[in-house]
Amino acid sequence: xxxxxxxxxxxxxxxxxxxxxxxxxxxxxxxxxxxxxxxxxxxxxxxxxxxxxxxxxxxxxxxxxxxxxxxxxxxxxxxxxxxxxxxxxxxxxxxxxxxxxxxxxxxxxxxxxxxxxxxxxxxxxxxxxxxxxxxxxxxxxxxxxxxxxxxxxxxxxxxxxxxxxxxxxxxxxxxxxxxxxxxxxxxxxxxxxxxxxxxxxxxxxxxxxxxxxxxxx
Amino acid sequence: xxxxxxxxxxxxxxxxxxxxxxxxxxxxxxxxxxxxxxxxxxxxxxxxxxxxxxxxxxxxxxxxxxxxxxxxxxxxxxxxxxxxxxxxxxxxxxxxxxxxxxxxxxxxxxxxxxxxxxxxxxxxxxxxxxxxxxxxxxxxxxxxxxxxxxxxxxxxxxxxxxxxxxxxxxxxxxxxxxxxxxxxxxxxxxxxxxxxxxxxxxxxxxxxxxxxxxxxxxxxxxxxxxxxxxxxxxxxxxxxxxxxxxxxxxxxxxxxxxxxxxxxxxxxxxxxxxxxxxxxxxxxxxxxxxxxxxxxxxxxxxxxxxxxxxxxxxxxxxxxxxxxxxxxxxxxxxxxxxxxxxxxxxxxxxxxxxxxxxxxxxxxxxxxxxxxxxxxxxxxxxxxxxxxxxxxxxxx
Numbered sequence: 001x002x003x004x005x006x007x008x009x010x011x012x013x014x015x016x017x018x019x020x021x022x023x024x025x026x027x028x029x030x031x032x033x034x035x036x037x038x039x040x041x042x043x044x045x046x047x048x049x050x051x052x053x054x055x056x057x058x059x060x061x062x063x064x065x066x067x068x069x070x071x072x073x074x075x076x077x078x079x080x081x082x083x084x085x086x087x088x089x090x091x092x093x094x095x096x097x098x099x100x101x102x103x104x105x106x107x108x109x110x111x112x113x114x115x116x117x118x119x120x121x122x123x124x125x126x127x128x129x130x131x132x133x134x135x136x137x138x139x140x141x142x143x144x145x146x147x148x149x150x151x152x153x154x155x156x157x158x159x160x161x162x163x164x165x166x167x168x169x170x171x172x173x174x175x176x177x178x179x180x181x182x183x184x185x186x187x188x189x190x191x192x193x194x195x196x197x198x199x200x201x202x203x204x205x206x207x208x209x210x211x212x213x214x215x216x217x
Numbered sequence: 218x219x220x221x222x223x224x225x226x227x228x229x230x231x232x233x234x235x236x237x238x239x240x241x242x243x244x245x246x247x248x249x250x251x252x253x254x255x256x257x258x259x260x261x262x263x264x265x266x267x268x269x270x271x272x273x274x275x276x277x278x279x280x281x282x283x284x285x286x287x288x289x290x291x292x293x294x295x296x297x298x299x300x301x302x303x304x305x306x307x308x309x310x311x312x313x314x315x316x317x318x319x320x321x322x323x324x325x326x327x328x329x330x331x332x333x334x335x336x337x338x339x340x341x342x343x344x345x346x347x348x349x350x351x352x353x354x355x356x357x358x359x360x361x362x363x364x365x366x367x368x369x370x371x372x373x374x375x376x377x378x379x380x381x382x383x384x385x386x387x388x389x390x391x392x393x394x395x396x397x398x399x400x401x402x403x404x405x406x407x408x409x410x411x412x413x414x415x416x417x418x419x420x421x422x423x424x425x426x427x428x429x430x431x432x433x434x435x436x437x438x439x440x441x442x443x444x445x446x447x448x449x450x451x452x453x454x455x456x457x458x459x460x461x462x463x464x465x466x467x468x469x470x471x472x473x474x475x476x477x478x479x480x481x482x483x484x485x486x487x488x489x490x491x492x493x494x495x496x497x498x499x500x501x502x503x504x505x506x507x508x509x510x511x512x513x514x515x516x517x518x519x520x521x522x523x524x525x526x527x528x529x530x531x532x533x534x535x536x537x538x539x540x541x542x543x544x545x546x547x548x549x550x551x552x553x554x555x556x557x558x559x560x561x562x563x564x565x566x567x568x569x570x571x572x573x574x575x576x577x578x579x580x581x582x583x584x585x586x587x588x589x590x591x592x593x594x595x596x597x598x599x600x601x602x603x604x605x606x607x608x609x610x611x612x613x
Contacts, residue, residue, distance in 0.1 A: 067575060
């Protein structure tokens with residue numbers, strides 16, 4: 001990527017430059033792999049190397065700006081939404097996005113944690129701003145950030161049970177109150193087309209994520 | 218004050234503190250407080266007039282958008298993201314649209330991109346004008362509120378004339394903007410584009426706005442009381458800001474010339490000229506100055522954009538049912554409050570598998586406890602107010 005925005009549309013040259021950059025970052029932090037899909041640079045590191053690689057990124061690579069930290073729960077059985085298209089390795093993927101403040105580069109560091117007993121060393125020793133982001137990820141995904149100064153609930157009430165952004169956590173409001181869109185729903189424009197395997201005609205009138213076995217939700 | 222006097226004063230303070238043995242007091246500001254822009258609670262430990270420790274308590278407005286998004290389709294999420302930072306609803310839609318379009322590999326027509334840019338800058342003006350109204354009010358000046366809200370009405374009227382909404386336009390569509398923009402119920406077929414006279418009205422409004430900015434300079438920026446309240450107060454270093462992910466005008470006030478509009482191509486900012494405004498020391502006054510100057514720059518962008526706007530379609534060809542190919546993308550944009558981005562994980566369905574919302578105010582206020590330690594109680598308001606946060610943007 002360059003300073004000039006007019007060079008940015010994904011020309012071959014720009015994507016080659018981005019690949020070169022991602023490879024250089026991955027090399028510098030000792031990453032397991034890297035990718036640059038859709039201009040999103042992602043570098044996968046081992047959980048043990050998490051803090052060290054981000055410290056290298058901050059001190060040696062100039063990635064001083066802490067954008068965000070969050071997680072993705074990869075699960076094959078999901079309570080809400082659609083499951084992944086193909087079978088995935090069940091894991092909690094933690095993402096930390098850090099960038100520079102000169103060229104507009106942003107790198108997503110990623111690491112995989114086990115679903116049960118997910119734990120990771122805290123980033124607050126490197127980026128102080130990780131504090132709230134880790135508290136949020138901890139309450140939403142049940143991740144233990146080891147060494148965090150104050151791993152209390154951030155958004156949720158302190159007595160709240162469960163971890164809402166886990167895929168095993170149902171959307172409670174839909175359990176107790178029917179989907180308001182259930183009234184007078186019209187078929188989707190293509191509902192006359194033959195339904196895909198496993199789809200009933202009911203499924204067509206339901207919003208994404210509402211289960212067919214229990215349409216009340 | 219001479220060194221001697223200083224030492225004497227310090228000595229007397231210490232001896233009084235020793236004599237009285239005053240315990241620290243816990244001061245709760247909020248959750249309902251006029252200077253918190255929503256429901257934020259600040260638990261401050263104060264020793265006399267000095268703040269010793271500050272804990273913001275957030276989450277009163279947490280609406281769980283990231284979870285809800287997992288059971289919504291992409292077009293439905295547009296309505297949700299409007300409500301994250303409600304002071305600049307239009308600007309919230311842009312990075313989400315850009316991210317979805319990137320995954321779907323859709324090229325948005327140039328005219329639609331220009332309309333998006335004009336309305337985003339108007340959203341920025343309206344957001345900054347809200348700050349121009351509320352910040353002096355928090356410091357005790359009521360008149361600027363009238364000036365700012367008068368101008369804001371003009372801008373909101375323009376946004377309304379195009380989108381039909383003042384706060385939650387819900388105007389962007391994947392692949393462009395709502396095709397019959399500005400069409401009232403009686404003229405559904407007749408008008409298929411920007412309402413008649415919009416471009417001229419926008420030019421006039423920007424002229425008015427620029428002269429109001431000068432009035433603001435005279436009325437507020439040089440005001441002695443205002444200066445006394447915010448000069449040298451709440452100084453944030455560039456390194457501290459970067460460490461906490463502080464972005465937008467707050468970061469630029471600390472002297473960092475970083476603006477995502479010049480680094481990414483989500484809107485045609487490369488075809489207009491504007492300055493990236495920076496401050497020098499990073500105090501509350503710089504944060505005011507940067508925003509005031511950014512209103513001017515936004516007005517210049519709108520002026521250039523209405524002159525250059527090309528004709529053409531408003532919508533790219535998109536399928537009736539939006540299904541987004543498998544992939545992951547993060548697109549961020551320079552929103553009025555700072556960096557706003559969406560990390561979309563798509564598994565090929567009608568809705569995202571996971572949507573991470575990176576909102577600006579969340580990171581921006583996480584730095585506030587660092588700045589409030591050791592300040593006087595009235596400065597809490599002067600510092601917090603200068604960060605221009607919105608609780609919807611914090612709690613999501």
